Amino acid sequence: MAKNKLNQVYNIDSRHILESIPQNIEIQTTITSPPYFDMKDYGSENQVGYGQIYEDYLNDLQNIFGQILKITKDDGTLWIIIDTFKRNNQVVSLPFDLANKLKDIGWFLQDIIIWKKDKTVPWSTNGFMQRKFEYILFFSKSPKYKSNKDKVRIYDTSQLKKWWVKYPERYNPKGKALDEIWEFPIPVQGSWGDEYIRHFCPLPKELVATMVQISTDENDIILDPFAGSGTVLSQSAYMKRNYIGFELNNEYIKMFENYLKRTIKKYRKEYELLEQQNNQSDFEIQILNLRVLKYARLLINKIEEETARDDFKIFVTIKNRSSKRNKSIVAEYQIIGDAESDNILKLINEIIVKPPLSKFGIEAIFKCVKENKVKSKNVFGYSKTNSYSYIKNIDMSSPKVKVISDICVDLNEKDYD
CATH class of the missing domain: 3.40.50.150 (Vaccinia Virus protein VP39)
Structure with missing residues (x-):
């Protein structure tokens, strides 16, 4: 040249x-x-x-x-x-x-x-x-x-509307595309x-x-x-x-x-x-964490609705990135409750193929356990209505806790008005 x-x-x-x-x-x-x-x-x-x-x-x-x-x-x-x-x-x-x-x-x-x-x-x-x-x-x-379009996505949360906190499934993990x-x-x-x-x-x-x-x-x-x-x-x-x-x-x-x-x-x-100083990867991790937790919350709520029971909990942990098309992350979900595993897994398979859970881009692995064996140290609990801010000063066995995870998220949507 x-x-x-x-x-x-x-x-x-x-x-x-x-x-x-x-x-x-x-x-x-x-x-x-x-x-x-x-x-x-x-x-x-x-x-x-x-x-x-x-x-x-x-x-x-x-x-x-x-x-x-x-x-x-x-x-x-x-x-x-x-x-x-x-x-x-x-x-x-x-x-x-x-x-x-x-x-x-x-x-x-x-x-x-x-x-x-x-x-x-x-x-x-x-x-x-x-x-x-x-x-x-x-x-x-x-x-x-x-086209390096992902490099110019908006991932500075101060420039995003507060909806990204409650609706992470609507946001690309790389950030919001330019309009x-x-x-x-x-x-x-x-x-x-x-x-x-x-x-x-x-x-x-x-x-x-x-x-x-x-x-x-x-x-x-x-x-x-x-x-x-x-x-x-x-x-x-x-x-x-x-x-x-x-x-x-x-x-x-x-x-x-x-x-x-x-x-x-x-x-x-x-x-x-x-x-x-590019912190796009930090935003990506945060969006995926929010997605994984919200997926767990919606799933456990749907299980309780379909079974007419309110004594289930779910423990979720992230495994690794997914290699499947249209999937971003692999996460394992342990359904905790005294119920027949086959029935619960069959119900889950019916739930996850329909919106909204089918839209989350999560490659999910499911297990059923009868007792909560999760140690309360280094885990965080979330309610059936909020998976973006963990419940403070509460025992994991409390009925208010529906989602348990080693993922720590503590966001206030009002901070992003």
């Missing part, structure tokens, strides 16, 4: 990408915001957008992204940040016109994301409503593409202090980082054919990816190079610390 072609911004028209990048370089993802048609002059002659007629503009973009398709890996992707605009007193649907152009040449449109940015661009045409969002078009080269509305405010002038790059439309680095995390791994190559101030390229460098940029305005290239030199150590370290 021609490494000298990586990690540089070229002062070359992006309409000549194939002439500039060696064929042995393969792009993993492209992240870019094309020029806003003729809404703004970016200070270069023969630029894409400004001064063109609309069809020529669309055709140039189709040509550029067609070239990019040829140098993109088979599992590669393309992110385009783009907006509608008003012309002759009506909205021009640029994102959708461009999407159709790119589908015609082989790109697969996978998602349309709304970027809620809270601020309008300086040249937005006034209407009766403020424009505070743009579109993000997400394409892939083939139906099977790289199609992303909220990232546009950086304001001076918000990055002396490090700030002056550009008409600076992209939030958190927005770019999300795309980088979803579509690439470390050492992959990221392309921005309209590099501008270089937010995509700098974020790629911070996150240990390789980058290639194209930009006609040489002043922007100089700004980017100076900016990256000043910030690479700071933001690379920040990225490394975030990777080390």
